[in-house]
Amino acid sequence: MSALEIQHLCKDFAATQVLKDVSLAIDSGEFLILVGPSGCGKSTLMNAIAGLEPVTSGSILIGGEEVTWQTPSERDIAMVFQSYALYPSMTVRGNIAFGLEMRKVPKAEREAAVERVADLLQISHLLDRKPSQLSGGQRQRVAMGRALAREPQIYLFDEPLSNLDAKLRVEMRTEIKKLHQRLGTTIVYVTHDQIEAMTLADRIAVMRDGQIQQLGTPNEIYNDPVNVFVAGFMGSPSMNFITAQLEEGDRAWQLRIAASEGGELLLPWPEERANQTLADQCGQKVLLGLRPEHFAEAGDQRTGHQQAVQVDTQVSVVEPTGADVLINILLGENEVTARVGPDCKAQPGERLMLSIDMRRAVLFDQQSGQRLA
Template sequence: MANLVIDNVKKRYGETEILKGINISIKTGEFLILVGPSGCGKSTLMNSIAGLEDVSEGRILIADKDVTYTSPKDRDIAMVFQSYALYPNMTVEQNISFGLEMRKVPKEERDVEVQRVAELLQISHLLDRKPAQLSGGQRQRVAMGRALARRPQLYLFDEPLSNLDAKLRVEMRTEIKKLHKKLGTTIVYVTHDQIEAMTLADRIAVMKDGQVQQLGTPQEIYDNPANLFVAGFMGSPAMNFIPANVVEQDGTPMLELATSTTVALPFPKPESLKDYVGKTVLLGLRPEMITEPQPHKEGQPFVTTTDIEVEVTEPMGADTMILTRVNDAEINCRSNPMYPAAAGSVIKMMFDTSKAVVFDQESGKRLDV
């Protein structure tokens, strides 16, 4: 296990800059996830860490050793790919032990290591099978087993679950989390799936256009997104963005919304809105902060109950998503499935702005920081 330092790393192809000065420091045993849309540079960064691509500028250090220009085989890393990359003519046992064999590890030690990894991943009963006889989830376990058998300083996972169906992805997420907790390994993990990022990571680096938009814990990024992009990318359903007029009541800036009636919502940091009185800002509010009236929240300082008109309901079992329109923006609200909310009806909903954020409409810059 080792720490990892990515120091001002840039990557260019001709005149096109793919990575624009990435700075990330990862502690020993930390699980870091690189997340972002396709083309944001996360896989290029991963390949640069692995040594599969040369960087144009900057440094990469593993265990405090500069490996920027070191070949992949000398970096002491193991990589798990999206495509499994198993040898079809080899058994599971042979696939797991192949890397050890190439490093001339004695057969007795290889056998012990294969058994250890197989028990860890619960694939001992599959050791004599070939990849064609395995399910997708089993193949991914074998691919992980091959990486684990090497006991490297650093593990790199490049979208390892994207080929699995939804149920298997959830199961494998749990397995990877258990594995990390048990082994305490240092992991860098690339995904475009923000749910994967939220559930697995110790810290998340949200990337866009070759830059890290925000680096923090899942809760920090969810509750305090640095900008409009991060706020919209992280969370499912996504954060609501509502154009809101900033009005003043008794000298305090408030956020005015037009639902079935006009209502002014209080904001936790009103001083950040002083320069925007008479202008429109984007109010960011998570769906779970717009709910049916909840008695235990009544009278709290940032809670306001108002009428909304229901456009569509989406029952999801544990809760129901209610779609409505506020200030010409379609928004999602999360309610108890027992709360009556028929399409076309006008119902009471509670807006809790205690965790609301606000953004400049033009720049997307967050105002309340």
């Protein structure tokens, strides 16, 4: 039985349809992340699951029980908000215990629950402080502690790290990951941060315009995107998209890319990845998708491979990041981003020989944006 099941959920605000026939099922103990750009409907979906927003149609089931029209207090959930929502007049101890007190949990059980989650989140030394005496990261731990004290069926996290600085976000992300591994709880987590999604999730639901574009593991979402939107949204820097003409070569398919000054660049498509869909696209314009890490300096043994295609490119921008170097290059008429090793000495305006791992490239229909191969 799924811990959470959403069936054909729709939500309208006046004439605007915010959620459009959303369906998904989450297993017990699973960490699901809803990700997408602002306005895609992910927070509305979260609020519908929590009971904070009535739906227009569809069903929500928690633990096999329909809760579509139940109030938030009647659903076996706990929510961690972006704003922490702590009571400023209460101590940390009081904030964590408040929900249990409202549910008439005996005092001894409340105190035991507070001690348990405080120890789990390493905030035992903060129990007698007020929220105003805490840092942002400590406040977020208290908000999480208040939810964990409940032990519900499902935890809902609504962009809980968005108010933290970059370093603290990384630290809290690690803590949430450890917490889930330790407790095995079911979590639905909303974020617009793709790094959070990739590092935390068991599965990711990528949303756009009120619909789920793709639901899959981080590896599936990143390496096997179903369309241009998912491919471009996930990944930093994002995937490069290059217009090319698909045609039949001497032994297999090849991609013809227009180059500056009337030249052309030919890239072979891996023979083992040819299919009937590609045959139907012969002679048509397609979009070639290459991630920055699909490139490497020619001769780089760490990332090289026997089938790599070598191309001579011109460097326009160099961005050292420490662990690697991002370079903007001209591939045909297209400026694309390549991720190369930290020892790359290329400078803007210079020529650089790169290899492209075409085995990992993807092709999309230029009109619909759907994946072809």
